[in-house]
Amino acid sequence: MSDVLLSCIFLSLPQVNGLVFVRVFIDVFTRAYISLPQLYKRFELPDSPPESMGRGRDWNVDLIPKFLMANGQLVKMLLYTEVTRYLDFKVVEGSFVYKGGKIYKVPSTETEALASNLMGMFEKRRFRKFLVFVDVIDFTGHALALYRTDDYLDVPCLETINRIKLYSESLARYGKSPYLYPLYGLGELPQGFARLSAIYGGTYMLNKPVEEIVMEDGHVVGVKSEGEVARCKQLICDPSYIQDRVRKAGQVIRVICILSHPIKDTNDANSCQIIIPQNQVNRKSDIYVCMISYAHNVAAQGKYIAIVSTTVETNEPEAEIEPALELLEPIDQKFVSLSDLYEPTDDGTESQIFASSAYDATTHFETTCNDIKDIYKRMTGSDFDFENMKRKQNDVFGEDEQ
DSSP: OHHHHHHHHHHTOTTGGGOOOOOOEESOGGGTEEOHHHHHHHTTOSSOOOGGGOOGGGOOEESSOOBEETTSHHHHHHHHTTGGGGOOEEEOOOEEEEETTEEEEOOOSHHHHHHOTTSOHHHHHHHHHSOOTTTSHHIIIIIISOOSSSGGGGSOTHHHHHHHHHHHHHHHHHSSOSEEEETTOTTHHHHHHHHHHHHTTOOEETTOOOOEEEEETTEEEEEEETTEEEEOSOEEEOGGGOGGGEEEEEEEEEEEEEESSOOTTSTTOSSEEEEEOGGGGTOSSOEEEEEEEGGGTSSOTTOEEEEEEEEOOSSOHHHHTHHHHHHHOSOSEEEEEEEEEEEESSOSTTTOEEEOOOOOSOSBSHHHHHHHHHHHHHHHSSOOOHHHHHHHHHHHHOGGGO
């Protein structure tokens, strides 16, 4: 989904800097989400889904699950491009953190902070005045600032404070948690951008093979598919299409788990995120669990989808995520996948081929949005400015009408 999401965002913003981008979209929606029978087929399970899992068309399973920060960059992009007219969201019911073999709710109110078992009595008093991450380092650095490793401890604190501020502002919008999730799954995001970009002349080639990226004098001029060439001046693509222009930066393991129950100790939440900080399980990077359910129109009635993900660190990746899987027991069915993490080896300015980075293990879109802005700068030579985009909207529509 990364290439179409990146491309649709750009194509939906033709007024930015007066530029109009022409893209080719190949194999667009098939990788966004799939039904349960398709999931069984994709992972080559010998049997069909049991009748107890309901109708296959009731399922929309995300292969790479992500939540949206309520006040984060992707929500701003959705608002400024007005893609929100095509989408409906539901607030994720809770955010949790793993500590000492148990999970605890990340406090969302002052009352919850004072009642939480994550901190002692004196720490609660200090936390009420300010988030003193020195005393509760795993909780604050990983569950609030959403760092994946402890590398942030060696750099100035300003970025950490800004990350906590984003979490706090996102939490303030809806109260239960800082996260949003679209009804019917993440596949609604590229579909929403696709509808809007079509207004600006976007052309789609669905489910067609990529035979060749056509080059002339070192620059991209088109994409060849089934004997036809779709012409373009610039190309955004997933790293898998240009293996000679990317390098492997690691691996991510993801395990999709079908449940017939909410996760224990989450107050029967229909959706939640659980972060297992690295230090709690003697690792170098965090483990993430995100759970959605029938309440989001992505599963049959009474069913839940929990996805565990982390960066692979050993030769036994499935053993690395055992602490998370234990939190989900009993599991009706699980689907294990390993994905290579690729990143571009050049900035694309010479070839005009701009590769996105592969999705990381995090359960939010902030790192993906940073990738979007990086590609935008490489393509246009200037930074993407949210405030400038907002001002241009007001010039056209008027501030009171937004």
